Amino acid sequence: MFKHILKLIKAQGKSNAWVFMELLIVFILLWWSIDATLMQGITALQPEGFSVDNVCKVTLAVRPRTSASYVNYQEGSEEVGKNYLRIIERLKMHPDVGTVAFFGPHSAPFNYSSNSRTCWNDTVSAVNSLRYTVTPDYFRVFDIHAVDGGSPDLLADALADGWVVSRTLEEKLVDGAHLQGKRLAWDNKGDSTTYRVNGITVPIKKQGFDQPRPVVFTLLTEKDLYEADERELGQMQIAFRLRSGVTGSSDYAASFKTEMKQSLAAGNFWLADVQYYPDIRGKFLDNTMQVNGQRLNIAVNAFLLVNVFLAVIGTFWFRVNRRKGELGLRMAVGSSRRTIRQLVVGEGLLILTIVSIPALLLCLNMAYADMLSTVVMKVTFGRLLVVSLLTWGILAGIIFLATWYPSRKASRLEPAEALHYE
Amino acid sequence: MYKQYLRQAWQLMKQNRFFSAVYIIGTGLAISMVMVMAIAYHIRTANMAPEVHRDRMLYVSFLEYAKDKSTSSFFFSARSAKECLLSLQTAEEVAVTTDPTIMSILAGESYARLSGTGDPYKVVMMGTNDGFWRIFDFTFIDGRPFGEPEFQSALPRAVISSSLARKIFSRTDVSGQAFLLDDVEYIVSGVVEDVSYITPAVVADLWVPYSCLPTVMETGNSEREASLGFLVGCILPARGVSEEEVAHELDEQIRLYNSTLRDGKIRLMNGLEAHGRHVVSQFAGGSIGSGASGANGMNPVNVLYFVFFLLILLFLLVPAINLSGLNASHMQDRIAELGVRKAFGARRTGLFMQILIENMVLMLPGGLVGLLFSYLLILLFRNLLLVPGVFVMMMGGANIDLTPGMMLNLPVFGYAFLVCLVLNFLSSSIPVWRAVRVNIIDAINS
Numbered sequence: 001m002f003k004h005i006l007k008l009i010k011a012q013g014k015s016n017a018w019v020f021m022e023l024l025i026v027f028i029l030l031w032w033s034i035d036a037t038l039m040q041g042i043t044a045l046q047p048e049g050f051s052v053d054n055v056c057k058v059t060l061a062v063r064p065r066t067s068a069s070y071v072n073y074q075e076g077s078e079e080v081g082k083n084y085l086r087i088i089e090r091l092k093m094h095p096d097v098g099t100v101a102f103f104g105p106h107s108a109p110f111n112y113s114s115n116s117r118t119c120w121n122d123t124v125s126a127v128n129s130l131r132y133t134v135t136p137d138y139f140r141v142f143d144i145h146a147v148d149g150g151s152p153d154l155l156a157d158a159l160a161d162g163w164v165v166s167r168t169l170e171e172k173l174v175d176g177a178h179l180q181g182k183r184l185a186w187d188n189k190g191d192s193t194t195y196r197v198n199g200i201t202v203p204i205k206k207q208g209f210d211q212p213r214p215v216v217f218t219l220l221t222e223k224d225l226y227e228a229d230e231r232e233l234g235q236m237q238i239a240f241r242l243r244s245g246v247t248g249s250s251d252y253a254a255s256f257k258t259e260m261k262q263s264l265a266a267g268n269f270w271l272a273d274v275q276y277y278p279d280i281r282g283k284f285l286d287n288t289m290q291v292n293g294q295r296l297n298i299a300v301n302a303f304l305l306v307n308v309f310l311a312v313i314g315t316f317w318f319r320v321n322r323r324k325g326e327l328g329l330r331m332a333v334g335s336s337r338r339t340i341r342q343l344v345v346g347e348g349l350l351i352l353t354i355v356s357i358p359a360l361l362l363c364l365n366m367a368y369a370d371m372l373s374t375v376v377m378k379v380t381f382g383r384l385l386v387v388s389l390l391t392w393g394i395l396a397g398i399i400f401l402a403t404w405y406p407s408r409k410a411s412r413l414e415p416a417e418a419l420h421y422e
Numbered sequence: 423m424y425k426q427y428l429r430q431a432w433q434l435m436k437q438n439r440f441f442s443a444v445y446i447i448g449t450g451l452a453i454s455m456v457m458v459m460a461i462a463y464h465i466r467t468a469n470m471a472p473e474v475h476r477d478r479m480l481y482v483s484f485l486e487y488a489k490d491k492s493t494s495s496f497f498f499s500a501r502s503a504k505e506c507l508l509s510l511q512t513a514e515e516v517a518v519t520t521d522p523t524i525m526s527i528l529a530g531e532s533y534a535r536l537s538g539t540g541d542p543y544k545v546v547m548m549g550t551n552d553g554f555w556r557i558f559d560f561t562f563i564d565g566r567p568f569g570e571p572e573f574q575s576a577l578p579r580a581v582i583s584s585s586l587a588r589k590i591f592s593r594t595d596v597s598g599q600a601f602l603l604d605d606v607e608y609i610v611s612g613v614v615e616d617v618s619y620i621t622p623a624v625v626a627d628l629w630v631p632y633s634c635l636p637t638v639m640e641t642g643n644s645e646r647e648a649s650l651g652f653l654v655g656c657i658l659p660a661r662g663v664s665e666e667e668v669a670h671e672l673d674e675q676i677r678l679y680n681s682t683l684r685d686g687k688i689r690l691m692n693g694l695e696a697h698g699r700h701v702v703s704q705f706a707g708g709s710i711g712s713g714a715s716g717a718n719g720m721n722p723v724n725v726l727y728f729v730f731f732l733l734i735l736l737f738l739l740v741p742a743i744n745l746s747g748l749n750a751s752h753m754q755d756r757i758a759e760l761g762v763r764k765a766f767g768a769r770r771t772g773l774f775m776q777i778l779i780e781n782m783v784l785m786l787p788g789g790l791v792g793l794l795f796s797y798l799l800i801l802l803f804r805n806l807l808l809v810p811g812v813f814v815m816m817m818g819g820a821n822i823d824l825t826p827g828m829m830l831n832l833p834v835f836g837y838a839f840l841v842c843l844v845l846n847f848l849s850s851s852i853p854v855w856r857a858v859r860v861n862i863i864d865a866i867n868s
Contacts (some may be wrong), residue, residue: 018747026742061533061542064636066578067605113527234530270605272533272542292806299803303455304740307448311744314444318751 005346009354012319020355022311023395026304027359031391032366033297038387039376040209040290049166049204049212050109050142052250052277055241056256057108058264060084060090061272062234071267081226083267084233090263091240096256098243101141103220104133105235109142109206110284119169119216120185127172129165129214130206135218136160139201141241147200158199159219168203168215184216208281209290211375230268239277250276305398312348312402320344320406327410328418337411344407348399356392363388431780441752442784445745449788450795452741456734457796460837462807465620465828466701468721472558473621479557480657480668481623482507482690483521487646489686492795497521500639501687506553506675507655512668515659520652522546522626529637529652533694534582534603534628536590543589546625547603549652555581557658558624559567565597565612568631572611576601576633576649579611586627587613603630618823619809622704623656636637649679649688657694669694684865702726738845745849749781753857760858761865775857781850782842786848789842797829 009016063070073079074418092100106115119129132138136156146155147167163184170179183194195218203212225233242248248320257274263270287289320327327340335343364384366372435442469476486495498507503518510516526532526546533542555567560581564749576790580603587594587610590601599610608630619625632638632653659668661847672694679689693704732781760773804822 018743018750022740022743022747025743030735059531061530061604063605065640066634068607069605110626231530272531273544287805295803296806299799303451303737306451307740307744309446310451311445311747314448314744314748315443315751317440317444317753322754342857 001342001346002350005343005350007173008343009349016315016351017302019311019315019351022308023352023355024359026308027356027391027395028362028366029304030388030394031359031363032371033301034390035372035383035387035395037294037297038383039373039388040294042376043209044213045171046205046212047202048109048208049202050144052109052142054246055141056248056253057240057273057275057277057280058238058240058271059273059275060087060234060236060238060246062230062400063268063270067268073127073267078226080233081222081228081232083269084225086266087264088238091238091260094256094260096242096246098241099137099140100238100240101135101137102236102238103135103138105237106130107132107134107138108237108239109204110208110281111146112207114206117186117216119165119173119214120174120187121179121182125173127214129169129216131352132215133220133224134159134217138217139164140325141239143241144194144201144204145192147202150199155199155201159217160197160198162196164199164217165197165203166201166204166212166215168212169216170200172214207288208285208289231313234269236332248276248278250279250280252276256362305394308395309398310400312399313405316348316403316406316407320410323410324413324418327413328415328420331415332419340411340413341407344410345400345403348403349396352392352395352399356388360388427776427779428783429691430776431783434780435784438752441748445748445784445854446788446791447610448741448745448748449785449842449845450791452738452745452845453789453792453838454795454799455737456841457793457834457838458799458803459730459734459737460809460841461796461829461834464831464834464837465808465824467698468833470828472560472617472624474559475557475658476697478658479697480659480665480694481697482655482657482672482692482694484691485650486689486691487649487686488689489646494646494650495691496650496652497524498653498655499641499647499649500653501641502649502651502679503653503655503842505658505679505682506672508553509675510657510668510671512660512663512671513657515553515658516551516556517557517656517658518551518632518653519554519623519656520549520632520635521654522548525549525637525652526608532604534586534590537600537602537607538591540601543586545586545603545627548624548626548629549635550629550640551632554624554629557656560617560624561615563613563615564595565610568611573631575812576631576639577607578606578630578634580608580630581612581614582628583616583626584613585616603628606634608634616823618821620822620824620828622809645683645685649686665694665696738841738848742845742848745845746853749850750853750856752778753853757857757860757865761860761862761867764858764862765866770858774854777793777854777858778846778850781854782846785842785846789838793835793838799828800824 045374062091088100088102091097104115108112115131115133116128117131118126119286120126136159138144139152139155139159144152144155147170155164165179165184170176173179173184179197181197183196185192185194199218201215204215205212228236242252246252253276257271260273260274330340331337367379367384376382467476473479482495484495485498486493498518507516507518532545532547534545534547537543552568552570552573555569560567563584565581567581571577572579580601582596584594587596591599594613596610597612600607601610602608617625638652641651657668659665672690676688676690685821692703763773764770771793801824804824808822808824
């Protein structure tokens, strides 16, 4: 049967040329985008390293100097920092609030602002890492665990007199060897301050759809607060985790805001917004380049597949029409209806398999020329095999669908009627 | 004669229902993809209120300050904007505005509320000069824009959008009323109809003189802080003045400005951008320093043009191959007919044209279906297609008001027809030409 179909395809040569060409182009494009989709799928499945469930974000706004109700403080006055801490204290006093953390503007998950610095180990190796300036409660609020399974409380204690770094930093800086207890620095001059690594967190993602990046957590001290001016304090982020037993939601955040509007104001700070963190996460992820790119990717691929469907169904429909005589003869000499259907569908699938040989050669060249992203994983034989099989499978499915109708039509021919055409 | 062709084409369409259906869907698909790009292009580049001068507008944004070996780049400050942009003689009008997205990230969000107990609403606030209201054509429901006197004396006046007016005051005839913007009292000078992210240069919930904003006006003492700031410019060249002349004068102004500096120099990074280029560079992310005179590697704007070209080619080529295959199969059935026609003296070119026209007739319903489908796609993907990516990313989604006029207009229909013509030629010419070249005897015998 196989050999027979091959002969048929050869005989149809010219009219198959168009289908061949289209399948070749689509196979390569589909192969490439399936690889990209697969990599993104793997990334999306990796844990984020923290949890925002039951976490709310508090946004404070600062009254500008031009406001009539602006309170003037002397330059360098500690009153500004005290006002900020007053608000934090009042927030902590609310019966539903479990833990409150505040942190630098670049230290929050799910936003685009980041502060990165080079972190050095013994002036030998360095890695570019995100710097998160946080209070110890940050680990409790976002439920970040140590890589060895240690609780957030342990990490919070570890931050008091040194650094806490993420596992990713350990992997990048010393190839996964242990950093616990070592001293690291922000630059490579021998005499600079070094900091002891007191804790290692699980890998932490910043934007959900990205790979975990090296993170260095440093302590945000009260002194830092007193030294900052109002504008800088206004940009600090505040988040709190609800006490266990209280369930957060968008509505909860809204009513919390109304309830606390009066008490969460001090000096020139006033409460602008309370948001439920999963809402922030959802909105952020929904608008990332990755998600939008993925939507576009799906649209383009759907377009290509529908084209393949139309090309195959059109060509085979005409072919069955033209070969009515031949098919009738086959039936007359004993082919069953099933054999006829297999013949038509088999021809379609075999064309795909033949095309996939040059197409795969081109694809492998693409892989060889480093055109595939290696951010998530290296280009391995297994990866190429899975992607190639998926591509073949999807196209085979489409071709099966497209040849089904013409093959049914062929098998329903009445031999006597079909032979009329001869 | 052409009437005869059309009638014949219609008959053929009815006879081969399956072929016609596949053909129409195939063309519809191809046309819809290309039309999505064409409509997005149209909406982003055609004059559209309030951006009614897009065809003449020139944009300036990134400014670099270099001192010794260190450089920093940002937008114009109030001082550099005043001395370099607002003083341009070759410009009919210059609008200087803040970039609301960047402002909200670096200086904090803005909140508006009614004096007293009102709830604060997060707003997109844009600081502008008075020229802004003359360049851009807003529809005022109530009141009027703030003018030069208000701008110069930094009076807290605001033009607000009708939806914000409804939120704060529950009505729209509120000019002369006071409200609090970040706890500073502003008087509403006018209420305008809402603008959406379709017109990214002007989109905001309220507009105030930037001279009122401390973040813009109160710069540090260093040259760098006094030269770089939050302001971007839109320049409308005077009638009969070319882009080069404006660029030349701007260079001169920057040179003059630099002569007043002691330590460093400022430099315009991306130069003057016409609207099309501005849109593409926003699409590229508009990262600071992008396309800086092509110092190293390729200009990202040119790379994007190349990617668009490839996409259009792909969107046209794959369906064209597809339709070619269909045509080739279809032609085999008609070779006998063509042979008879030839035997009675029809010429090859005549036959060729006839079948091309037939296919064009078959393609037009496909074009219509495709156009309708592309409207659907535009609606589905509007965040991705119609708005600079940065806005969507930073603002977490953007409101987009699409009016029928943006999609149902002559240029769009023109693009659609043009795409049909190209596609028809691509997909029909080879199979048809091969069919009409078949020897008469072979043809009749087949």
